[in-house]
Each structure stands twice: as structure tokens, then as C-alpha cells.
Amino acid sequence: RKEVEQDPGPFNVPEGATVAFNCTYSNSASQSFFWYRQDCRKEPKLLMSVYSSGNEDGRFTAQLNRASQYISLLIRDSKLSDSATYLCVVNTDKLIFGTGTRLQVFP
Amino acid sequence: DTGVSQDPRHKITKRGQNVTFRCDPISEHNRLYWYRQTLGQGPEFLTYFQNEAQLEKSRLLSDRFSAERPKGSFSTLEIQRTEQGDSAMYLCASSLAGDSFEGYTFGSGTRLTVV
Numbered sequence: 121r122k123e124v125e126q127d128p129g130p131f132n133v134p135e136g137a138t139v140a141f142n143c144t145y146s147n148s149a150s151q152s153f154f155w156y157r158q159d160c161r162k163e164p165k166l167l168m169s170v171y172s173s174g175n176e177d178g179r180f181t182a183q184l185n186r187a188s189q190y191i192s193l194l195i196r197d198s199k200l201s202d203s204a205t206y207l208c209v210v211n212t213d214k215l216i217f218g219t220g221t222r223l224q225v226f227p
Numbered sequence: 228d229t230g231v232s233q234d235p236r237h238k239i240t241k242r243g244q245n246v247t248f249r250c251d252p253i254s255e256h257n258r259l260y261w262y263r264q265t266l267g268q269g270p271e272f273l274t275y276f277q278n279e280a281q282l283e284k285s286r287l288l289s290d291r292f293s294a295e296r297p298k299g300s301f302s303t304l305e306i307q308r309t310e311q312g313d314s315a316m317y318l319c320a321s322s323l324a325g326d327s328f329e330g331y332t333f334g335s336g337t338r339l340t341v342v
Contacts, residue, residue: 124269128267152328154330156330161338162335163318163333163334163335163336164270164318164333165333166330166331166332169328169329169330207269207270209330211330214260214272214275214283215260215270215272215320215330215331216272217262217269217270217271218269219267219268219269220268220269
């Protein structure tokens with residue numbers, strides 16, 4: 121079983137849609153949690169950290185449920201520029217990445 | 228120093244040749260990580276250093292792979308006797324030890340193609 125599991129997608133959504141990504145992790149000792157964004161053939165870039173209280177950054181909302189070992193990312197009002205792969209990441213003294221969920225936003 | 232630098236950006240090599248990649252981390256970061264990413268997968272952890280000490284190596288890091296960080300600054304990753312299965316993007320990242328809530332900054336990667 122992978123340490124971090126994500127639905128690989130792709131998710132194809134129209135502009136303006138709301139889309140949600142989920143992931144689960146297996147190591148209950150994980151210390152911190154992140155969503156990274158990766159564009160095609162580029163390096164991953166930190167999108168946002170994820171806290172148990174939930175946190176929001178503009179159109180993006182991240183949520184962590186430690187009891188269920190579940191992390192989510194909600195994107196509201198999708199833009200064409202949101203098309204990318206979204207990587208769920210947990211920190212167990214090193215970052216462990218999921219396989220990523222590919223998002224394609226179409227006009 | 229504006230980020231993590233990796234060199235070269237691309238490398239094409241024949242099977243059986245040795246290759247070496249370099250990573251220059253953000254100067255104040257004492258931790259340096261190597262990851263490998265293949266198509267359709269997330270980055271997979273290979274190894275990391277704190278200063279010059281190599282603290283952990285993944286099972287993915289076979290005997291043909293060696294990494295060094297001799298003075299606690301830049302690092303090199305060498306692959307000996309390359310195989311086609313080594314074709315991947317090799318990513319370097321850096322961070323401050325103990326700063327577990329900040330994530331890592333990645334370099335642009337070295338894309339290796341073994342022919």
C-alpha cells in the first residue's frame with residue numbers, strides 16, 4: 121500500500137466549476153501536510169500547507185482530518201490556469217508524495 | 228541566491244555510461260534532498276543530507292547510485308553503469324532542519340534519458 125494515495129484523475133472541468141481532490145495517508149506520525157502543484161515537465165511548487173483547522177488561500181481551501189488520515193483540496197471558480205497536477209504531500213521527516221491528480225480546466 | 232539550482236537541465240547518455248548531476252541548494256538551508264520522478268508518478272524520495280552527513284537512503288538507491296555533499300553546500304548524484312530504467316527526472320530540494328511546516332523548495336530538475 122502506498123504511503124499517500126490519490127485519485128490520479130484526470131478531472132476535466134469547465135471554467136468556473138468547483139473541484140475537490142482527496143487523498144489519504146498511512147503514517148499516523150506524519151507531522152505536516154501540503155499540496156504542491158506541478159505543471160507539465162516542471163518542478164513541483166508549494167501551493168499551500170494544510171492544517172487541521174482548515175485553511176484558505178483565495179479560491180483554494182485545504183482541510184486535514186488527522187483521525188481519518190485524510191486531506192482535501194477544494195478549488196472554487198476554476199480558471200484555465202489551474203490546469204496542472206496537484207500532489208498531496210505528507211512530512212514524516214521527509215516529504216512523501218502521492219502520485220498526483222491531474223486537473224484539466226476547459227473553456 | 229534565489230533558489231535551488233540543478234545542472235545539467237537535460238542529459239542524454241548511452242546505456243552503461245556514468246552520469247553525475249549537481250545541485251546547489253538555497254544557501255541558508257542545511258538539508259538537501261534528492262528525488263526521482265517518472266512519468267505519471269509523484270516524486271520518489273532517494274536520499275537526504277543534513278549538512279555533509281547523509282542521514283537516510285531509500286531502498287530505491289541501488290549500489291549504482293551514490294550521492295555526496297562534501298562541504299555541506301552543493302551535492303552531486305552519480306549513477307554508474309546507467310540502465311534504461313534510470314530514465315527519469317531527478318529533482319533536488321532543500322530546507323531548514325526542524326522547519327517541517329514550510330515544505331521544500333525544488334530545483335528545476337535534471338531530465339535523464341538513457342538510450
